[in-house]
Amino acid sequence: MKKPNHGEVIEDAELMLIPLPLMDKWMMQHRSWYEFVIETYRSRFEEVLEVIDNIAFRAMDERLEFYLKRHQEACGCNEIKLSHQEIASELNTSREVISRLLKKMEQRGLLKLHRNQIEVLK
Numbered sequence: 001m002k003k004p005n006h007g008e009v010i011e012d013a014e015l016m017l018i019p020l021p022l023m024d025k026w027m028m029q030h031r032s033w034y035e036f037v038i039e040t041y042r043s044r045f046e047e048v049l050e051v052i053d054n055i056a057f058r059a060m061d062e063r064l065e066f067y068l069k070r071h072q073e074a075c076g077c078n079e080i081k082l083s084h085q086e087i088a089s090e091l092n093t094s095r096e097v098i099s100r101l102l103k104k105m106e107q108r109g110l111l112k113l114h115r116n117q118i119e120v121l122k
Helices: 020-029 031-057 061-076 082-089 095-106
Strands: 113-114 119-120
Touching: 020 031, 031 061, 061 082, 061 095, 061 119, 082 095, 095 113
Parallel strands: none
Antiparallel strands: 113 119
16 A cells, blocks of 8 residues: 655644635636746746756765755754654665764764754854
8 A cells, every 4th residue: 555645844834725626716816826826836846856856966965965954944943853864764875874974064064963963054
């Protein structure tokens, strides 16, 4: 049985579901709603392309830096509360590879490692 797709919420959020017939009606009647929907789709599509580019064409150290930057932007903070294993699972690699790369980044002064937390310095 296929596992359903799911999102992970980093902070409290409210979700609003809009029935498809109402979406269609609003898109026809309200230009601002139409533009909002199209802009949202465009933005998400660009994000998908960026992720695909990173997976297909970048080395793991670049992918890790991109991943940490995305998490930093998502939370609006410099502390990323993830274990090395969680990062490795999301990037489809081993914990050892992530630990080694994070240690190198720490030596370069880009971040500071703590237990289940990474403090981004630059």
